[in-house]
Amino acid sequence: MxxxxxxxxxxxxxxxxxxxxxxxxxxxxxxxxxxxxxxxxxxxxxxxxxxxxxxxxxxxxxxxxxxxxxxxxxxxxxxxxxxxxxxxxxxxxxxxxxxxxxxxxxxxxxxxxxxxxxxxxxxxxxxxxxxxxxxxxxxxxxxxxxxxNHPVGFELLPHKFTLQQLQALYEAIFERSFDKRNFTRKILSLGILQRLDEKEKASSKKGAFYYVFDKKKYKQLESEGIQMI
Amino acid sequence: MxxxxxxxxxxxxxxxxxxxxxxxxxxxxxxxxxxxxxxxxxxxxxxxxxxxxxxxxxxxxxxxxxxxxxxxxxxxxxxxxxxxxxxxxxxxxxxxxxxxxxxxxxxxxxxxxxxxxxxxxxxxxxxxxxxxxxxxxxxxxxxxxxxxNHPVGFELLPHKFTLQQLQALYEAIFERSFDKRNFTRKILSLGILQRLDEKEKASSKKGAFYYVFDKKKYKQLESEGIQMI
DNA sequence: AAAATTAAGTGTATTATCAACATTTAATAT
DNA sequence: ATATTAAATGTTGATAATACACTTAATTTT
The missing domain is CATH 3.90.79.10 (Nucleoside Triphosphate Pyrophosphohydrolase)
Structure with missing residues (x-):
């Protein structure tokens, strides 16, 4: 042998x-x-x-x-x-x-x-x-x-990011646009995002809230799978 | 070189x-x-x-x-x-x-x-x-x-088959049962099955109709993708 | 100080899809 | 004629997906 x-x-x-x-x-x-x-x-x-x-x-x-x-x-x-x-x-x-x-x-x-x-x-x-x-x-x-079928933004986005950045990522990946309201509702309903008190101010006067991923929930959904698109 | x-x-x-x-x-x-x-x-x-x-x-x-x-x-x-x-x-x-x-x-x-x-x-x-x-x-x-995401029975089933055989295949693959009415409705709505006039008589007195795949439509959905489960 | 500007944030109504559920029908056997 | 067997079939309620437009917060300009 x-x-x-x-x-x-x-x-x-x-x-x-x-x-x-x-x-x-x-x-x-x-x-x-x-x-x-x-x-x-x-x-x-x-x-x-x-x-x-x-x-x-x-x-x-x-x-x-x-x-x-x-x-x-x-x-x-x-x-x-x-x-x-x-x-x-x-x-x-x-x-x-x-x-x-x-x-x-x-x-x-x-x-x-x-x-x-x-x-x-x-x-x-x-x-x-x-x-x-x-x-x-x-x-x-x-x-x-x-x-x-899996959350994935964590790997490609900076630690904190705005909902619009996340949407832009999905739009880039799928080469299509999403409705802002529907996208926001869907992604927030997954429960993997935590809103910070801080805002990104560069691209608007009102400013957009930063979010971070809830690592624990993210990992869970990463293995369980989701229905995103 | x-x-x-x-x-x-x-x-x-x-x-x-x-x-x-x-x-x-x-x-x-x-x-x-x-x-x-x-x-x-x-x-x-x-x-x-x-x-x-x-x-x-x-x-x-x-x-x-x-x-x-x-x-x-x-x-x-x-x-x-x-x-x-x-x-x-x-x-x-x-x-x-x-x-x-x-x-x-x-x-x-x-x-x-x-x-x-x-x-x-x-x-x-x-x-x-x-x-x-x-x-x-x-x-x-x-x-x-x-x-x-794709029709697949064609490869695993005999040329002609009954709806119950097709359902049994899906149940074997997914290790779960499906509701017969919902399964039938779903699979027929794809438009890839053609019913024959012939019946399979071995397993019931009434007999179950044989079906064959509509090859053209099947190939089309094979490349396009479907939403089956 | 008021008005204008900019992008962010949000709700509703409609439609389509999924899931749960039981009776009737066709053919053969008794 | 009756009994038997598995096949065939429809409806309803719940959930999810889609389409769509106005209000709000903060800054900038006048």
Missing amino acids: GRIEYKQYDRFLLAVDCIIFGFDGSGLKALLVKRGLEPEAGKWSLMGGFAQQNESIDDAAARILLNLTGLDKIYMEQLYCFGDLDRDPGGRVVSIAYFALIKIDASDNDKLEEHQAKWIDLKKLPPLVFDHKRMIKLAKERLQQKVS | GRIEYKQYDRFLLAVDCIIFGFDGSGLKALLVKRGLEPEAGKWSLMGGFAQQNESIDDAAARILLNLTGLDKIYMEQLYCFGDLDRDPGGRVVSIAYFALIKIDASDNDKLEEHQAKWIDLKKLPPLVFDHKRMIKLAKERLQQKVS
Whole structure:
């Protein structure tokens, strides 16, 4: 018994690619880098890397995200395994894609510059290497599905935020508008928001109340599931 | 440029494991085999195999399913990539799991016997090798989610079937009962069923009408999505 | 100090969907 | 002719989703 059984079978390079989502108040953004490796070096790409024998695939994904952003303990979920023969012209590489949700201003700017990384609006994507555009498309669909059934703003919004910011996030994710009254009623009825006494004054004279998430209730609904959309 | 860039990185064995669902009128079943390979040879297992360099991962999954059942052009969907370090005691193997939906009596019985395969009720699973039980659990959750948003009976039921058979399928998938009147109304309102003039007489004196799927409408709703549960 | 401005905050009526519930009907067997 | 069996079918109340417009708080301007 042990580690000699499977010698005869083919072995594969395993890449891990990360679709990193962020929200800056207007559009939904993805964090893209200039690819540092041939082939296609210098072109826009998702952040990625190769998995190593001494780590799980989840760990590889976390490592790659940390490497780019300096962040750990980030919301991350496996998206899909892309295994077509010719997806990478540099060789047979099977890629496992993960998507992550981060607060857009929490990442380490030095690291971002190191990788020539930029937040790019999903509606203005440049040409991307390999099948990375397809990955982003799938990730966005998964995010929509996720957000329909789970609270998710916590990961993408600053600690305190206004109802309009939250609505803007949902509108960016679903690329549609919501009725302010219905949206407010729905989201407040979930009981995951706590209103602060503080107001955001930059964008109106009256000012909009800040809210924070009730972490306990949020976590509960995150596992139970909700019906949001 | 070309196929020499990535030499330095680690390479992995890639397994493909198939969760094959079937429905026999009462319970939801999975097709399990007696594992033919050390380690754990002789124990119950999902049907699986190693991916080869000359095929896509999707193709590998289709090959493995064909190999066991003799069936091709089967409904199949990638489930998840399992990449933990010690999931397989025989070596570092990353497994990509697929789930398939087949008509339970369509498969090639000789082939099934060759692999000592059996249809086993999901509620009576024996101990399984590695993380295969976890795979089945996840596959069942995905199936529930799938069925909530897409018509799916077509793949699991015989060509013609009664409303009660269809309801029994849904009840098996969701492990709950539905009100017959509400279920019938809902499913008929989708407009994907065509009633035949023929009746099934085995289980009642009155007889229950057979239905078939309206393939065109079915395919349309399959891509558009529905709200079933 | 009054008026104007700006976006925030809020309520109601209508419609559609979901859930609960029991009787009648068609065909065969006695 | 009667009994039996499972199939087929409708209504009502509750809940959720949608559509829609005015009032309020605070600042800025006159």
